[in-house]
Amino acid sequence: MTTLSIELAGVRLANPVILAAGTCGYGPEVADFMDPRGLGAVVTKSITPESREGHPPWRVVDVPGGMMNAIGLANMGLERFLAEQVPAIEALDTVVIGSIAGHSVEDYATVAAAFDEVSSLPIVELNVSCPNTADGRQFGHDPAALRTVLTEVRPVLARTKLLVKLAPDAPDPIAMATAAIEAGADGLTVANTWPAMAIDVETRRSRLSAGRGGLSGPAVHPLAVRLVHEIHRRVAGPAKVPIVGLGGVLDWQGAAEFVLAGATAVGLGTALFVDPRIPQRVARGLDRWVRRQERGDIAELVGAFEP
Numbered sequence: 001m002t003t004l005s006i007e008l009a010g011v012r013l014a015n016p017v018i019l020a021a022g023t024c025g026y027g028p029e030v031a032d033f034m035d036p037r038g039l040g041a042v043v044t045k046s047i048t049p050e051s052r053e054g055h056p057p058w059r060v061v062d063v064p065g066g067m068m069n070a071i072g073l074a075n076m077g078l079e080r081f082l083a084e085q086v087p088a089i090e091a092l093d094t095v096v097i098g099s100i101a102g103h104s105v106e107d108y109a110t111v112a113a114a115f116d117e118v119s120s121l122p123i124v125e126l127n128v129s130c131p132n133t134a135d136g137r138q139f140g141h142d143p144a145a146l147r148t149v150l151t152e153v154r155p156v157l158a159r160t161k162l163l164v165k166l167a168p169d170a171p172d173p174i175a176m177a178t179a180a181i182e183a184g185a186d187g188l189t190v191a192n193t194w195p196a197m198a199i200d201v202e203t204r205r206s207r208l209s210a211g212r213g214g215l216s217g218p219a220v221h222p223l224a225v226r227l228v229h230e231i232h233r234r235v236a237g238p239a240k241v242p243i244v245g246l247g248g249v250l251d252w253q254g255a256a257e258f259v260l261a262g263a264t265a266v267g268l269g270t271a272l273f274v275d276p277r278i279p280q281r282v283a284r285g286l287d288r289w290v291r292r293q294e295r296g297d298i299a300e301l302v303g304a305f306e307p
Ligand SMILES: Cc1cc2nc3c(=O)[nH]c(=O)nc-3n(C[C@H](O)[C@H](O)[C@H](O)COP(=O)(O)O)c2cc1C
Pocket: 020, 021, 022, 023, 044, 045, 046, 060, 067, 069, 071, 073, 099, 127, 130, 165, 191, 192, 193, 216, 217, 218, 220, 246, 247, 248, 249, 267, 268, 269, 270, 271
């Protein structure tokens, strides 16, 4: 499917379909249930310098139109990730993107510097937008705070390309995208989950232990399409910075919408909880769509939405 091969921030992907951070473990797990060669890339769970237990159960609940999660960035920490996961990542037959999270600028810079040494992680994604932790979130809402973290992270990435994953509920997403690009982001992931609540009406308590969580799945898809469109039209398109469209894609039509809105690649997260065969189906559907549109290359359709 050469029609689907794309370049994301200078890195060649077999197709635009990317498995989203936190929804496919550390990466190597995907080989248990699909052929990784059918994917464009896989994003690891977000890694912090120290290991984190995350929140107690319940951490994931079904809601109409999608799901909510409040995992709290549970992960094995940087040291164990490098020792236990990187060898398997090296053997994985697809591009792996390393997701980075933290409580402080130093945390982000520490993980970024370590990832820059790992040649099997050609791209990193900065998760400055997790709605489920108190810290780290300021970097996703305040352009000045985002510039501060990127000022420290960008120079330690000698080799690795940098995606910044934006929060959908930032007061001014355009200002956040502008700050990310000006501070050296090679691409933007748009977007993380949407802050939400679900209440058990019998106990009158939250259905998630953390009290609130992040909404993902079809309910957020039209919201994310609009966000991709606005960011592409106003900042990323003119600056020629690629966008990974992310939110609620369950089929190729949803992925094609993101492409027309301005996304170079498309992430899938909740879809994996519905049916792990969806990513491959999305890639096949996109391939047929590009041919029906009489284009030789999906890149020709990026931002081709006719207002
Ligand atoms: C169970 C779960 C865990 C997640 N963990 C992370 C994470 O560790 N880091 C991150 O940047 N995003 C995380 N996300 C957000 C997803 O990467 C994605 O932004 C979001 O789910 C929207 O896409 P979707 O509607 O296709 O699921 C998580 C989402 C879910 C559902």
